[in-house]
Each structure stands twice: as C-alpha cells, then as structure tokens.
Amino acid sequence: MSLMSRIGSGAAVLAAALTLMSAPASAQTMAASDLRTALNTGLAEHVWLAAATTEAALGGRSGEFKDAAAALDANSVALSQAIGSVYGHGAGTAFLELWRKHIGFFVDYTNGVAKKDKAAQDKAVKDLMGYAEDFGAFLASANPNLPKDVVAGLVRDHAVGLKAVVDAQAAGDWPTAYAKLREAAAHMQMIADPLAGAIAKQFPEKYAMK
Numbered sequence: 001m002s003l004m005s006r007i008g009s010g011a012a013v014l015a016a017a018l019t020l021m022s023a024p025a026s027a028q029t030m031a032a033s034d035l036r037t038a039l040n041t042g043l044a045e046h047v048w049l050a051a052a053t054t055e056a057a058l059g060g061r062s063g064e065f066k067d068a069a070a071a072l073d074a075n076s077v078a079l080s081q082a083i084g085s086v087y088g089h090g091a092g093t094a095f096l097e098l099w100r101k102h103i104g105f106f107v108d109y110t111n112g113v114a115k116k117d118k119a120a121q122d123k124a125v126k127d128l129m130g131y132a133e134d135f136g137a138f139l140a141s142a143n144p145n146l147p148k149d150v151v152a153g154l155v156r157d158h159a160v161g162l163k164a165v166v167d168a169q170a171a172g173d174w175p176t177a178y179a180k181l182r183e184a185a186a187h188m189q190m191i192a193d194p195l196a197g198a199i200a201k202q203f204p205e206k207y208a209m210k
Helices: 003-021 032-058 062-087 089-114 118-142 148-171 174-187 189-202
Strands: none
Touching (some): 032 062, 032 089, 032 174, 032 189, 089 118, 089 148, 118 148, 148 174, 148 189
16 A cells, blocks of 8 residues: 555544544444544554655655645644544644644754754754653643653654654665654554543543443
C-alpha cells in the first residue's frame, strides 16, 4: 500500500470512529476496542503526515508542503474532536492548541536542519522536550489513570523518533528514513493503547469492554 493510500484509508477509519465517539450518550455503542482503533489510526496518521510534510519542506516543494501541512492539521483537528467528544469542547480546544504547538516545534527543527543552523535545531529539540512535560501534565489533569511522567516519556520518544526521520530525510538516506518512519508510526501504539485504556477505565459506562 502506498503512503497516500495508507493515509487515505486511515482517515476513513478515523472519521467513522469519530462519528461513533461524538454520538449522544444514549446512542453510544462504541466498544473500548473501537476507541483504541480510532486513537491508533489517528496518531499513526499524524506520523505519516508529519513525515510527508517535512520531506516536502526539505525538498523545497512548496506546493506539496502546503498540501501536506493542511492534511496534517486536519488530522490534528480530528484528534482534538476525539478528545473533545470525551472531555468536552473546552478540552478539545485546549488539546488542539497544545498539539499544534509541538508540530510548530518540528517545523522549527526542520527549518534548522535545512539551513544547517545547529542553534535553531538545539532550541527546537529543547522546546519539544519541554512540550512533552506540558502534554503529560495536560493528559494527567484530565485522566487520573495517565501518570504525567509516563505520558511525558512516551511523547519524548515520539519526538526523538520523528527527529530521526527528519535527519535521515535531510541526509538523503532513504532506507533509514523509511525504516525510522515505520518505527515512529508503530511507536504511537504505545501512546494510543494506554490512552484508550485509561479513557475506557474512566468512563466504563460509555466504552464497553467488548
């Protein structure tokens, strides 16, 4: 399956899952396994789209970069809607603002790599590590089943994984770039599964264990 076909298929699964997640409580039929699938799909799609965006940026393909960035942001909105369907509109809005922030830091890192600006790269990495702490605190405040330090560690690993993809893309080392991309996408299961489990545990009446 091609990269764009994989993304398109993932988007369809996520859209269908979001329809279930946002249904009225009285009509809620979503199993915990469906929630897990939706989050895995959305978070893996984030990685594939982020990599497509950085590759286009490094290659100087401005039109492709614009389109990839738009798709990446649409994915961010979908993820925020998933969070909002569980915790309310305010939480979804806060999630989107925070999530977009780490994407901005990756743009900063990619620009630093393109310009061979080590100081800019180092600042972006520092910002990403700080972001991991903020994101861990955000999820922990919403769900007591998600320890801040554990979440922060997983997000740091996400940042390091995508950084490796960007570095390989910039070097033109495509075997490594795609190998690291597969690793980075697979790693999102380590975030999605605990998040889905914690939500299902927090709201057992909404997400049945089927």
